Amino acid sequence: MAKVGVYVCHCGSNIAGVIDVSAVRDYAETLPDVVIARKDLFMCSDSGQEMVKQDVRDGLVDRVVVAACTPRTHEPIFRAAIEKAGLNKYLFEMANIRDQASWVHGHDHEGATEKAKLVVASAVGKARHLEPLEDKFVDVTDAALVIGGGIGGISAALELANMGHKTFLVEKTPSIGGVMAQLDKTFPTNDCSACILTPMMVDAYNHPNIETLTYSEVDDVSGYIGNFSVKIRRKQAYVDWDKCTGCGDCAAKCPAKTPDEFNAGLSDRRAAFIMFPQAVPKKAVIDMDACINCGGREIGSEPKLNKKTGAPILAPCEKACPADAINRSLPLDPGGRIKEVEVGSIVVATGYQVMDKGWFKEMAPDSPNVITALQLERIISATGPTEGKLLRPSDNQKPKTITFVSCMGSRDANFHTYCSRFCCMYMIKQARLLKEKYPELVINMHFIDVRTAGKDYDEYYTGARRMGINFFKGKVGGLEMLPEDKLRVLAYDMESAESIEYASDLVVLATAVELPEDAQGLAQKLGLQFCGSNFFRELHPKLGPVETSTEGLFLAGCCQGPKDIPDTVSQAKGAAAAAAVPLAQGRVKIEPIISEIIPENCSGCGICVPLCPYDAIAMSEWAGTARAAIEMSACKGCGVCTSACPSGAIVLHGYEEDQIFAQIAALTSGGRNHAG
Amino acid sequence: MSFCPNIVGFACQWCTYAGADLAGNLRAKYPPSIKLIKVPCSGRVEPEHVLEAFAQGADGVLVGGCHFGDCHYKTGNHKTSQRMKIFAKLLADSGFDPRRFRLEWISGAEGYRFAEVVEEFTKELQELGPNPIKEGV
Numbered sequence: 089m090a091k092v093g094v095y096v097c098h099c100g101s102n103i104a105g106v107i108d109v110s111a112v113r114d115y116a117e118t119l120p121d122v123v124i125a126r127k128d129l130f131m132c133s134d135s136g137q138e139m140v141k142q143d144v145r146d147g148l149v150d151r152v153v154v155a156a157c158t159p160r161t162h163e164p165i166f167r168a169a170i171e172k173a174g175l176n177k178y179l180f181e182m183a184n185i186r187d188q189a190s191w192v193h194g195h196d197h198e199g200a201t202e203k204a205k206l207v208v209a210s211a212v213g214k215a216r217h218l219e220p221l222e223d224k225f226v227d228v229t230d231a232a233l234v235i236g237g238g239i240g241g242i243s244a245a246l247e248l249a250n251m252g253h254k255t256f257l258v259e260k261t262p263s264i265g266g267v268m269a270q271l272d273k274t275f276p277t278n279d280c281s282a283c284i285l286t287p288m289m290v291d292a293y294n295h296p297n298i299e300t301l302t303y304s305e306v307d308d309v310s311g312y313i314g315n316f317s318v319k320i321r322r323k324q325a326y327v328d329w330d331k332c333t334g335c336g337d338c339a340a341k342c343p344a345k346t347p348d349e350f351n352a353g354l355s356d357r358r359a360a361f362i363m364f365p366q367a368v369p370k371k372a373v374i375d376m377d378a379c380i381n382c383g384g385r386e387i388g389s390e391p392k393l394n395k396k397t398g399a400p401i402l403a404p405c406e407k408a409c410p411a412d413a414i415n416r417s418l419p420l421d422p423g424g425r426i427k428e429v430e431v432g433s434i435v436v437a438t439g440y441q442v443m444d445k446g447w448f449k450e451m452a453p454d455s456p457n458v459i460t461a462l463q464l465e466r467i468i469s470a471t472g473p474t475e476g477k478l479l480r481p482s483d484n485q486k487p488k489t490i491t492f493v494s495c496m497g498s499r500d501a502n503f504h505t506y507c508s509r510f511c512c513m514y515m516i517k518q519a520r521l522l523k524e525k526y527p528e529l530v531i532n533m534h535f536i537d538v539r540t541a542g543k544d545y546d547e548y549y550t551g552a553r554r555m556g557i558n559f560f561k562g563k564v565g566g567l568e569m570l571p572e573d574k575l576r577v578l579a580y581d582m583e584s585a586e587s588i589e590y591a592s593d594l595v596v597l598a599t600a601v602e603l604p605e606d607a608q609g610l611a612q613k614l615g616l617q618f619c620g621s622n623f624f625r626e627l628h629p630k631l632g633p634v635e636t637s638t639e640g641l642f643l644a645g646c647c648q649g650p651k652d653i654p655d656t657v658s659q660a661k662g663a664a665a666a667a668a669v670p671l672a673q674g675r676v677k678i679e680p681i682i683s684e685i686i687p688e689n690c691s692g693c694g695i696c697v698p699l700c701p702y703d704a705i706a707m708s709e710w711a712g713t714a715r716a717a718i719e720m721s722a723c724k725g726c727g728v729c730t731s732a733c734p735s736g737a738i739v740l741h742g743y744e745e746d747q748i749f750a751q752i753a754a755l756t757s758g759g760r761n762h763a764g
Numbered sequence: 765m766s767f768c769p770n771i772v773g774f775a776c777q778w779c780t781y782a783g784a785d786l787a788g789n790l791r792a793k794y795p796p797s798i799k800l801i802k803v804p805c806s807g808r809v810e811p812e813h814v815l816e817a818f819a820q821g822a823d824g825v826l827v828g829g830c831h832f833g834d835c836h837y838k839t840g841n842h843k844t845s846q847r848m849k850i851f852a853k854l855l856a857d858s859g860f861d862p863r864r865f866r867l868e869w870i871s872g873a874e875g876y877r878f879a880e881v882v883e884e885f886t887k888e889l890q891e892l893g894p895n896p897i898k899e900g901v
C-alpha cells in the first residue's frame with residue numbers, strides 16, 4: 089500500500105488569504121492511503137522542502153503530494169527534493185490550488201476551499217497509482233543550428249562558435265545581415281549600421297566553427313533535445329556559388345526588372361542580382377519569378393544557334409559571367425537540394441517584418457510620398473536608391489516639410505495592441521539625422537506618447553527637442569492627397585488642445601513590427617507556439633525568456649517580440665549560452681513520460697501506427713505474430729496512441745489509465761451542491 | 765442561490781492548462797466549478813474518460829487543447845477533434861444532453877478566455893441543472 093504524504097502550502101497569503109489551508113489539510117488526512125498531511129508558509133522554501141525530505145528519509149511516506157502553485161513551474165523543484173531524499177522523483181504529484189484556485193476564486197472563499205479539497209483528492213488519487221520511472225540519458229550531437237541570419241542570429245552563432253561548438257547558420261535570403269543591414273545609422277550613438285554590422289557578418293562567415301547556409305530554409309525538423317535531425321533546403325540560385333565571385337556583371341547585363349526588397353520596394357533590381365553591395369556571402373542569384381528567359385534560354389534548354397556563325401546564343405547573364413558560374417543548359421532542380429544536419433540544440437532568430445502602408449487606408453497609401461520608416465531608412469542610407477539624399481519618391485525633389493506618424497498599427501485594437509518598442513527611438517534618430525544634414529527642413533513628429541526607456545535614450549530624445557524638431561502629442565486622424573503630390577495632415581495637438589492642419593511634402597509612417605508571413609509554417613515544423621501578441625512564445629515571460637516549451641529549442645531577437653539591437657544582441661547571447669548547455673554536458677536526460685506497448689495485450693490491429701505524429705510506431709514481429717512497437721527515442725509522450733488503442737495495450741507512463749480514472753473518481757466523489 | 769455545478773476539465777499541459785494558469789496570474793475571476801486534470805495533450809483524452817466523469821456524476825465535462833496548428837505534438841488536437849466530435853454525437857443519440865460536454869481550444873495566452881469559457885459553461889450548466897445520472901433520474 090502506498091504511503092502518501094500531503095503538504096499544503098500557504099504561499100504567504102497567496103493561497104491562505106482565500107483558501108482555508110487547515111481545512112484542506114484536515115480533509116487530506118481523511119483520504120485513503122494518506123499517512124501524513126502537513127502545511128507550511130512556503131512549501132518551496134528550504135524549510136518547506138526539508139519537511140518533505142525528512143518524512144521521506146524517515147520512511148514515513150513513499151508518495152508525495154504538494155498542494156501549492158502550478159506544476160509547470162514548481163514540479164521540477166519538488167521532484168529534485170524528493171530525489172535527494174532518496175525517493176524516485178516520479179512518485180510526486182502537485183495539486184494546483186493557487187494559480188487555478190485561490191488566485192481566481194478570491195470572491196468565493198468557501199467555494200475555493202471546497203475546490204481545493206477536490207483538487208488535492210485528485211492528486212492523491214493519482215499519487216496512489218504512481219509507479220517509479222527511470223530517466224533515460226542519450227548522447228548529444230555537439231552542434232547547434234541557428235535559424236535566421238539577422239543581428240540576433242549572427243550574435244548567437246558567433247557566441248556558440250566561440251564556445252567551440254559547430255554551428256549551422258541558416259538564412260533564407262542570399263545574404264546574412266537582416267534588417268540591420270538595411271539601416272543607415274543606429275540610435276542612440278548614430279554609428280553607421282554597416283560599419284558595426286559588416287565586420288560581424290564577415291567574422292561569422294569566416295569562423296571555422298560556423299557553416300553559413302544562405303538562401304536556405306529549414307524544411308523539416310525531427311528528433312529531440314540533443315539529437316535533432318534537420319533537413320535544410322538550399323534554394324536554387326541558378327548560379328554556381330562555388331564559381332561566383334560576386335562581381336555583379338550578370339546583374340549589370342540582366343534586362344528583367346522587379347522591385348528591390350532590400351530598398352523596401354523604392355527601386356528596382358534585376359532578376360539576376362546581388363542582394364546588396366556588402367552582402368555576405370557576396371553571391372548572385374537569379375530570381376526565376378522575375379527572369380524572362382532571354383533568348384528562349386529556359387533552364388535546362390539547349391541554346392539556339394546563330395544562323396550565320398553557328399555559335400550558341402546565350403542569355404545575357406551567362407554571357408556576362410566571367411567565372412562561368414551561369415550555365416542555363418544544366419537541368420537545375422528548381423527545388424534546390426536538401427542538406428541534412430544533426431544538431432543538439434536550435435536557436436530561432438527569424439526576426440520580424442514591418443507592416444505595409446497599404447493597411448492604413450486613411451493615410452493616403454496610394455500617394456508615393458507616403459512611405460514607411462524602413463523606406464526612409466533606405467532613402468537616407470548612402471547605399472540606398474537616392475544615395476543618401478533626401479528626395480521624395482514622386483518627383484525626386486527635396487521636401488521642405490516632412491511629417492512622422494507614430495504607432496501605425498501598434499497600440500491599435502484594429503491591428504496590434506502591443507507597442508512595437510523601437511519606433512519612437514528610430515523616428516527620433518531619423519529626424520535628428522535629417523535635421524543635422526538639412527537644418528532648414530521642417531520636421532513635424534506626431535506621437536501618441538514618446539517612449540524612450542533605455543540607457544542614454546531619453547537624453548537622445550531631449551537632445552532632439554533642442555534641435556528644433558517639432559513634437560506633437562496626439563493622433564494623426566488622416567492624410568489627404570493635395571495637388572503637387574503634397575499631403576494635407578489632419579492631426580490633433582493635445583498641448584494646445586487644438587486640431588492642426590498643414591501641407592507636408594513627405595509623410596513617414598512608423599508601421600508596426602510583426603512576425604514574417606512564413607513564421608506560421610516554421611512554427612509548425614519546430615513545434616513553436618505563439619503568445620497573445622502573435623510572436624513566438626517563450627517558456628516563461630520572466631524566468632524563461634529564451635527557452636521554449638520544447639527542450640533544446642531557444643529564441644532570440646524580434647521573433648520573440650519587438651526589440652532594438654542592444655536587446656536583440658543580449659537575448660541572442662543568452663539564447664546561445666542556454667543552447668550551449670546540453671552541448672557542453674555531452675548527454676541529456678529524456679523524461680520517461682512516454683508510451684510503451686505491452687506486446688501481450690496488443691492485437692496487432694495497427695490502428696496506432698498512422699496516428700503517431702512522429703512516426704514512432706511500426707509493426708514488428710513478437711512471438712511469431714505482428715505487434716506494434718514504439719521507438720522510444722522518437723516518442724514524445726502525447727498519448728494519442730494510448731487513447732486510441734482498442735486493446736488498452738499502450739501505457740503512457742505518468743498518465744496511465746488507472747491514474748486518470750482515480751482522478752476522475754476523486755473529482756466527482758463529493759463537494760457537490762455547495763453554495764455557488 | 766443556484767447550485768455550483770461540478771465540471772471535470774481535461775486540459776493539455778501546453779495550452780489550456782497553461783491558459784488556466786495565466787488566468788490565475790491575471791487574477792481573472794471565474795466560479796470554482798471547474799477542476800482540471802492535466803494531460804500532456806488533448807489527444808490523451810478518451811471518450812471513456814468523459815463517460816466515466818458523467819457516470820460518476822460530473823455535471824459538465826470540458827476537454828481543452830491547443831488551437832489547430834499550435835498542438836505541441838503537431839496534430840494531437842486534430843485527433844481529439846475527430847474523436848470527440850463523433851463522441852458528442854453518440855452522447856446526443858443516447859439521450860444525454862450534449863451541452864454538458866464541451867471541446868474548447870484555449871491557448872496558453874488566453875487566460876481571460878479560459879475564465880470566460882468557464883463562466884459561461886457554468887451558467888449553462890446551472891440552467892440545465894444537476895447531472896440526471898447523479899440524481900438517479
Ligand SMILES: Cc1cc2nc3c(=O)[nH]c(=O)nc-3n(C[C@H](O)[C@H](O)[C@H](O)COP(=O)(O)OP(=O)(O)OC[C@H]3O[C@@H](n4cnc5c(N)ncnc54)[C@H](O)[C@@H]3O)c2cc1C
Pocket residue numbers: 235236237238239240241258259260261264265266267268271273274275276304305306437438439440441442461462463465510514517604606610644645646647651652653654656
Ligand atoms: C526603420 C527602422 C529603423 C531601426 N533603427 C534601429 C536603430 O537605429 N537602432 C536599433 O537598435 N534598432 C533599430 N531598429 C530595430 C532593428 O531592426 C532590430 O532590433 C533588429 O533588426 C532585430 O534583429 P533580429 O535578428 O531579431 O531580426 P531581423 O533583423 O529581422 O533578422 C532576421 C533574419 O532572419 C531571416 N529569416 C526570417 N525567417 C527565416 C526563416 N524562416 N528561415 C531562415 N531565415 C529566416 C531574415 O531574412 C533575416 O535575415 C530599426 C528598425 C526599423 C524598422
Ligand code: FES
Pocket residue numbers: 776777778779780804805806807828829830834835836837840841
Ligand atoms: S498539446 Fe495541446 S492539444 Fe496537443
